[in-house]
Structure formats: structure tokens, C-alpha cells
Amino acid sequence: MLDKILAALIMLESGGDINAYKSDEGAIGCLQIRRIMVHDINLILGVRKYRHSDAWDEGMSKDMARIYFGKRVTKKALKREPIVEDYALAWRWGPKGPSMKRTEAMDDYVTRFKALMEAK
DSSP states (O other), X not given: OHHHHHHHHHHHHHTTOTTOEEXXXXXXXXXXXXXXXXXXXXXXXXXXXXOGGGGGXXXXXXXXXXXXXXXXXXXXXXTSOOOHHHHHHHHHHOTTXXXXXXXXXXXXXXXXXXXXXXXX
């Protein structure tokens, strides 16, 4: 299921473009990874394994996402069983995303994510 989630996030974040770049956020690659995300992933690992530039590589981006989700979207982290939309919310709004009060932007993002999940 995680592969399907990643495929939907890639389409949602970049339209599948490995060269996608959002200069105002410093978000790069197919999953639009920001420096803070790379920092968090390295903290999870306890070692500086990844650099921001690694996000240009689709395989490394997916590896980083798997590490992030393995720590941030779990029963222990959420204090409940994760549901599919938790992955989208955590990816876009950080580890607190799934527990934040929902906004219209969050609802829109989740709606588009779910549509991509169903299309895959």
C-alpha cells in the first residue's frame, strides 16, 4: 500500500516531474522535499545520511518518505491506527498534520490525494 501512497503523493506534489522545483519553499524533486524534511529524516536515522540534493533522485526521495512515514505515521506516533489520509496530511503539514484542526486547504489536498489513490 505504501507504494500506492507514494505514487499518489508524487502525482499530487509534482505531477510526476522529478525535476520539479518550487523556489519559494525550496521544495525539490518528485515529492517536493524541503530541507526541514531531510533534517527530520536524518534525526530519525540518528545519522546524516541524506542531503537535500538527494531529493532530485526519485528512488532516494521514496526512501526518505518511507523512513519518515515509518516514524511519523504509526499507531505510536498518532496514538491511534493510521488511516490513508494521515500519510498525505503528514507529508504536506508535517508530523502534526494528521492531528491538526482541518482547514479548507487540508481538505482539498486530501480530496485530491484520495482521488489519485482511487485512480491508481
